[in-house]
Amino acid sequence: MSGQYPVNIKDPFVVNSILPPDELKKLQQHAMLLWATKPTYDNSFGRHQWYDEPELKRVHEMLTNVARDYFESPTLMPSWCLMSTYEGEAAKLWKHKDDNACTYHIDLCVFQKESWDIWAEGKPYTLMENDGLFMYGNDQEHWRETFPSPETNLVCNAFFFYCEPDHWYFTEGPQYIHTHIRAKKNTDGTPSMM
Numbered sequence: 001m002s003g004q005y006p007v008n009i010k011d012p013f014v015v016n017s018i019l020p021p022d023e024l025k026k027l028q029q030h031a032m033l034l035w036a037t038k039p040t041y042d043n044s045f046g047r048h049q050w051y052d053e054p055e056l057k058r059v060h061e062m063l064t065n066v067a068r069d070y071f072e073s074p075t076l077m078p079s080w081c082l083m084s085t086y087e088g089e090a091a092k093l094w095k096h097k098d099d100n101a102c103t104y105h106i107d108l109c110v111f112q113k114e115s116w117d118i119w120a121e122g123k124p125y126t127l128m129e130n131d132g133l134f135m136y137g138n139d140q141e142h143w144r145e146t147f148p149s150p151e152t153n154l155v156c157n158a159f160f161f162y163c164e165p166d167h168w169y170f171t172e173g174p175q176y177i178h179t180h181i182r183a184k185k186n187t188d189g190t191p192s193m194m
């Protein structure tokens with residue numbers, strides 16, 4: 001972002017077994033509970049999504065040191081987080097770069113019936129439960145191809161985003177994405193991406 005907090009962009013990489021087993025189990029149970037009791041299905045993505053949810057925020061904070069180690073930044077800070085569960089024929093993820101506060105982006109596989117590769121910078125990555133793809137969401141293009149077995153599949157991912165302290169998310173506030181960044185964008189019918 002700036003000279004004070006340089007971001008050293010590396011190729012996307014997978015980290016295995018990110019959460020301790022008890023924390024993974026807790027997050028999986030929480031994700032199933034949200035899916036069963038607070039559905040938020042969005043047909044444009046074919047997924048349910050829950051933003052900045054308290055239990056997820058706790059895990060987000062907990063993973064700060066993991067993010068600092070792997071992204072090799074002692075200064076990065078949690079910005080926002082999201083959990084999504086994909087299902088049905090509408091499940092999709094367009095090719096995009098993130099426009100929100102996603103400098104450092106961890107895509108953690110919480111649970112899945114059948115794995116669904118995530119592509120980043122032209123390469124596919126197969127995640128097993130508790131594996132995470134680490135990438136630079138604002139700089140690296142990512143997407144998914146056809147959702148496998150849409151009649152039966154269920155794929156849940158948690159997204160944890162981190163930024164440097166001089167990022168607009170911290171200096172201007174989280175609403176800046178709406179008041180400035182997306183307000184100036186031409187929309188072409190594609191839903192806003194994280």
Ligand SMILES: [Fe+2]
Binds near residue numbers: 096097
């Ligand atoms: Fe994204």
